[in-house]
Amino acid sequence: MGEHYFAAKPGAAGRPRTIDLVLPDLHLRLNTDSGVFSPDRVDLGTRILLETVPPPPPEGTLLDLGCGYGPIALTMATRAPQAAVVGVDVNERALDLARSNAQTAGLDNVRFGLAEEIDPAQRYAAIWSNPPIRIGKAALHDLLLTWLPRLAPGGRAHLVVQKHLGSDSLQRWLNDQGFPTQRTASRSAYRILAVSARPEQQTTHQEGPTR
Known part of the structure; x- marks a missing residue:
């Protein structure tokens, strides 16, 4: 069931299917x-x-936070073939699907894993995410405070959040946490939030974690 998509091992019986993602520049x-x-x-x-x-940065490491079966990560990998793309999720079934989808698409510049499998010292030139709003506000805030500080100097995150699920309050909260955040697009009650690294991150050396 849809409400269990953020479970590590979904209990729903498997019902495999195939869908298409068609954008002006790609078809997956x-x-x-x-x-x-x-x-x-x-x-x-x-x-x-x-x-x-x-467009994503052409080089560096890019992150899809809450990657599911991979549409965002695979789009990033297609649009930035010289970049390294990382997709992170808690759902092991989704991660297996994402790996399979990357192989089918012939994309070898993307890898998928659980959060604990990803080097915490890695810094990201961009983060794209349809964040798991339904895990609850506290858990969502913890998630964002774990990953947004890993933006590289000059890096930006782009988040899509539905207005009725708190996009405006999330924008205010991000600004309050020191991440300059702007709404850059709005369509069908969805908001795109562009989140910049904190000012102190802009001078952090890209090769290592903040001390």
Whole structure:
């Protein structure tokens, strides 16, 4: 069931299916299954994000936070073939699907894993995310405070959040936490939030973690 997409091991019986992500610059055929986020179609918020964000940095490491079966990460990997893309999720079924989808697409510049499998010292030139709002406000805030400080100097995150699920309050909270945040697009009650690194991150050496 959809409400269990943020479980590590979904209990829903498997029902594999294939969907298509068609954008002006790419066409990806994606395998999905029950127990993952938006298994029947690419989520509208994800589509709006992919249709409105600026091109990803051509080099460096890029992050898809809450990658699901991989539409955002695979789009980043397609648009920035010289970059290294990382997709992170808690759902092991979704991660298996994402790896399979990357192989099907012939993309070898992307890898997927659990948060604990990712080097915490890695810094990201960009983060794109359709964040898991339904995990609850406290858990969402913890998630963002874990990953946004890993933006490299000059890096930006782009988040898509539905207005009725708190996009405006999230924007205020991010600003309060020291991450300059602007709304850059709005469509079908979804907001695209562009989040810059904190000022102190702008002078942090890219090779290592903040001390």
